[in-house]
Amino acid sequence: MVRILLCSYNGERYLPAQLDSILSQRTEEDYELLISDDCSGDGTREILRNYRERRPDRVRLLLRESPSGGAWRHFLSLFTEGYAAGADYIMLSDQDDVWEPEKLSESLDAMRKMERSCGAALPLLVHCDSRLVDGELREIAPSFTAYQKMSPERDKLAQLLVQNHVVGASVMINRALSDRIRTMPERIVMHDQWIALIAAAFGRLLYLPKPLYLYRQHGANVLGAEKGSLFSELFGRLGIGRKDGRSKREMDEHSRAVYAALFEQAESFLRIYGEELRPEQRRLLEDFLRIKEQGRLGKIINILGHGFTYNLLHRTIGELIFI
Known part of the structure; x- marks a missing residue:
């Protein structure tokens, strides 16, 4: 069973x-x-x-x-x-x-x-x-x-x-x-x-x-290593006080890689399941993928309009700035 x-x-x-x-x-x-x-x-x-x-x-x-x-x-x-x-x-x-x-x-x-x-x-x-x-x-x-x-x-x-x-x-x-x-x-x-x-x-x-x-949580397992908090996330994004020693430049590169992976994941999802999605779901995926090509104002309108947001305000603000 x-x-x-x-x-x-x-x-x-x-x-x-x-x-x-x-x-x-x-x-x-x-x-x-x-x-x-x-x-x-x-x-x-x-x-x-x-x-x-x-x-x-x-x-x-x-x-x-x-x-x-x-x-x-x-x-x-x-x-x-x-x-x-x-x-x-x-x-x-x-x-x-x-x-x-x-x-x-x-x-x-x-x-x-x-x-x-x-x-x-x-x-x-x-x-x-x-x-x-x-x-x-x-x-x-x-x-x-x-x-x-x-x-x-x-x-x-x-x-x-x-x-x-x-x-x-x-x-x-x-x-x-x-x-x-x-x-x-x-x-x-x-x-x-x-x-x-x-x-x-x-x-x-x-x-x-x-x-x-x-x-x-152990040395070979990095997921969940740092407590999620406003100050640790904000300073960590600037490369300050990070346990892994990453600099701001390295964090910027990491952010770009994370967002690129999210878009590639959405592309895979649309490719595999697109024909089975409801029309409004397919449009949602397509609008999410349009973020890659939009200017800053267009990205902000798209993200907030569709709810492509994070669970905390400072995380969403970071998304609007760096995505």
Whole structure:
């Protein structure tokens, strides 16, 4: 009924804790864990083989012979190559987190309520909060969402084109949504934003404010490294006080790369799903892509008029200046 897709790569240090947490879920539901390893060079594959031998009833392995090309391609390939097919529900998992015992059951309960309300034929996505912890699982913040100043209620297509509030490791999707992920895009920002865009365009998203897993922050994992705050973001944009040492010039280059990736992602989305979109959705994508060619005043009018904005005022002001 539920297939959990875990992508691994050189994860020997933290992987056992995550596997143990998944295999210890408090549920009577039928579920399996499909682990795809992306040519790890450490002890990851030996760990995975040991777990498969111990739990052949739950664990399936896909040991890739050639690299997938990165995290988002690795995850999406499990859909486009058919490894997600046939399951009623799909959950995504990172290799270095730790699930709370009720993550599967509470996500599934929420999904079933949505399907009863909306119908199982509608593409649906459920995602949740997490607790931010360090490499040794010591708590940094009780809510990753609050720590990053995310706004999960901003789940409209126009908003998600610019800013993602869905964390891949928190996600459960139904078969109707899984079946829509059938073509590998040329370039996207990340797989979680891509899946969120599909859900926003064709179905619905639901956020559970309860932290159902531990998001492990460690040296090899930069996402979520800095707390989202007005002053840290403003000064960081100017290259002041940044932990990564980036200068203003480097931040300007980074901003241009981020916006370029957003436009390329939108182009891929329009290319793959354009014929299935409603006319107003197609126009929305086309207007978003016009931002690239517009002057500053035209960009501002377009962004504010369509709601291609960020969740906080200073972030939107930065967008209007730098995009």
